[in-house]
Amino acid sequence: MSRKPRALVTGGAGFIGSHLCERLVSEGYRVFCLDNLITGSPENVAHLLDRDFEFIEQDAIRPINLSEKMDEVYHLASPASPADFSRLPLEILEAGSLGTKNALVLAQAAGARFLLASTSEVYGDPLVHPQPEDYRGNVNQLGVRGVYDEAKRYAEALTMTYHRHHALDTRIARIFNTYGPRMRPDDGRVIPNFIQQALAGKPLSIYGEGTQTRSFQYVDDLTCGLIRLMKSGESHPVNLGNPQELAVREIAGIIIKLSGSKSDIIYEPLPEDDPRRRCPEISRAREVLGWEPRVPVEVGIKHTIEWFARRASLTGTRKDTGGRKKPHEDSRE
Ligand SMILES: NC(=O)c1ccc[n+]([C@@H]2O[C@H](COP(=O)([O-])OP(=O)(O)OC[C@H]3O[C@@H](n4cnc5c(N)ncnc54)[C@H](O)[C@@H]3O)[C@@H](O)[C@H]2O)c1
Numbered sequence: 001m002s003r004k005p006r007a008l009v010t011g012g013a014g015f016i017g018s019h020l021c022e023r024l025v026s027e028g029y030r031v032f033c034l035d036n037l038i039t040g041s042p043e044n045v046a047h048l049l050d051r052d053f054e055f056i057e058q059d060a061i062r063p064i065n066l067s068e069k070m071d072e073v074y075h076l077a078s079p080a081s082p083a084d085f086s087r088l089p090l091e092i093l094e095a096g097s098l099g100t101k102n103a104l105v106l107a108q109a110a111g112a113r114f115l116l117a118s119t120s121e122v123y124g125d126p127l128v129h130p131q132p133e134d135y136r137g138n139v140n141q142l143g144v145r146g147v148y149d150e151a152k153r154y155a156e157a158l159t160m161t162y163h164r165h166h167a168l169d170t171r172i173a174r175i176f177n178t179y180g181p182r183m184r185p186d187d188g189r190v191i192p193n194f195i196q197q198a199l200a201g202k203p204l205s206i207y208g209e210g211t212q213t214r215s216f217q218y219v220d221d222l223t224c225g226l227i228r229l230m231k232s233g234e235s236h237p238v239n240l241g242n243p244q245e246l247a248v249r250e251i252a253g254i255i256i257k258l259s260g261s262k263s264d265i266i267y268e269p270l271p272e273d274d275p276r277r278r279c280p281e282i283s284r285a286r287e288v289l290g291w292e293p294r295v296p297v298e299v300g301i302k303h304t305i306e307w308f309a310r311r312a313s314l315t316g317t318r319k320d321t322g323g324r325k326k327p328h329e330d331s332r333e
Contacts, residue, residue: 004030004052006068008112010060010103011076013040015182016117016175016219018048020074023223025051032066034058038091039079044182060099070110072230075103076117078151082271083188089147096151097158104162104170115171115230116159120241120278121149122174130279133174133237156237163235171229176241176280180219180300181307190214191301194252195308198261208270210249215279217242218300221293228289241280242293254298259305 007024011017012033017040024031030052033045036059045055058064060077078095079088100116107114123131124139139149162168179191187193197204217240225240246254252265285291 004028005071006030006032007072007074008032008034008064008066008070008103008106009074009076010034010064010099011040011078011117013037013042013044013055014076014080015040015044015180015184016178016222017074017076018044018182019180019219020076020223020226021045021048021053023227025053027227029072030054030068032056032068032070034060034064035077036060038088039081039084039184060102061094062102064102064106066106070106070112073103073107073110073112073114074117074226074230075100075115075155077103078117078148080119080148081184081187081189082145083186085144085148089144092147093151096148096155100155100158104158104168108162108166108168113169113171113230114159114162115173115226116155117226118152118156118172118174118237119148120174120176120239120280121145122153122156123278124149125276126278129277130243130281131239132281133239133284170235171232172235172237173226173229174237174239174241174280175222176239176278177214177216178219178222179216180304183304185308185311190248190251191216191255191304192308194255195259195301195305196312198255198259198263199305199309199312201261201263203264203266204252204256205266205268206248206252207268208248209267210252210265211247212270212276213245213247213279214251215242215245216251216297216300217293218295218297218303221295225285225289225291228291229285232289234284234288236284238285238288239280239282240285240291241282242297243280243282244293244297245277245279246297254301255305258298258302259309
């Protein structure tokens with residue numbers, strides 16, 4: 001008798017992970033979500049608990065033992081926001097190294113396919129535009145962002161090693177900026193910052209002159225790309241992002257317009273190592289996966305504004321912790 005396919009999503013209670021869990025459940029998977037809630041929230045997956053879905057509260061840096069055999073392992077567990085780079089540097093390095101190792105070991109033992117959620121940050125402050133997958137990047141490993149960039153570069157190297165030396169069926173998704181409902185309000189990224197400022201009628205703060213560009217994909221486009229990549233036969237990295245570049249100033253304008261806000265714009269100093277430009281080259285994703293982003297930026301931003309507005313009206317004046325635990329205070333240095 002055939003059984004439902006089973007997928008483990010590490011980091012499944014986070015922003016992207018929760019959308020991925022939701023999509024996998026709706027595609028007929030039995031989904032196991034492993035998360036230590038360091039930056040995720042149980043609220044993100046609460047609506048899945050009465051479906052074919054199981055939540056496991058665990059740190060991926062500890063060995064992962066599951067009684068059920070997995071078919072697919074999506075490894076997303078890692079703090080990922082710019083705000084986390086200085087707040088959780090050791091946790092980021094350990095999630096990328098030990099966490100990735102544990103997820104690979106589990107996939108190997110189960111004979112499962114493995115997908116690493118890597119990042120466009122492996123390209124650092126790129127000297128090539130747009131960035132194809134064979135561009136090796138321009139990373140400052142000593143800078144504040146270096147913990148994240150290098151953790152993901154190491155995770156990619158480890159994944160390729162398991163592929164080459166253990167014949168593990170692996171995938172590497174290089175994810176570019178993604179936005180949508182369930183982003184953390186204190187995420188530190190431009191879209192949630194602007195939306196919250198606009199909804200509160202506060203000025204939108206632009207770092208630098210706002211001419212730096214970003215390319216944003218809506219989370220539904222990304223989860224579609226991740227699932228297609230998992231099902232593909234592609235073991236080389238694949239960029240998943242939206243090649244439409246927008247200046248940060250333009251994004252502020254779109255958000256002010258769509259939220260009906262009367263907010264002004266103020267300019268603040270640019271943070272260290274802030275990439276000037278980031279744009280994916282997605283021909284590999286087009287060719288191999290038949291994938292490209294479909295959700296227009298105005299539509300995705302509108303959904304996101306609506307989610308933040310709903311959330312603000314639900315939480316009211318309640319102090320917002322986003323359901324997150326405090327970072328561990330037992331320094332592992
Ligand atoms: N959001 C983006 O634009 C973006 C871009 C590139 C790559 N990514 C990658 O996608 C993944 C998800 O990112 P996100 O934006 O949803 O971030 P997020 O912080 O919302 O989600 C990460 C999840 O991983 C969990 N986690 C972190 N460390 C863990 C550990 N050691 N053990 C178990 N769980 C752990 C967190 O609690 C959280 O639920 C990350 O790997 C990130 O590097 C995201």
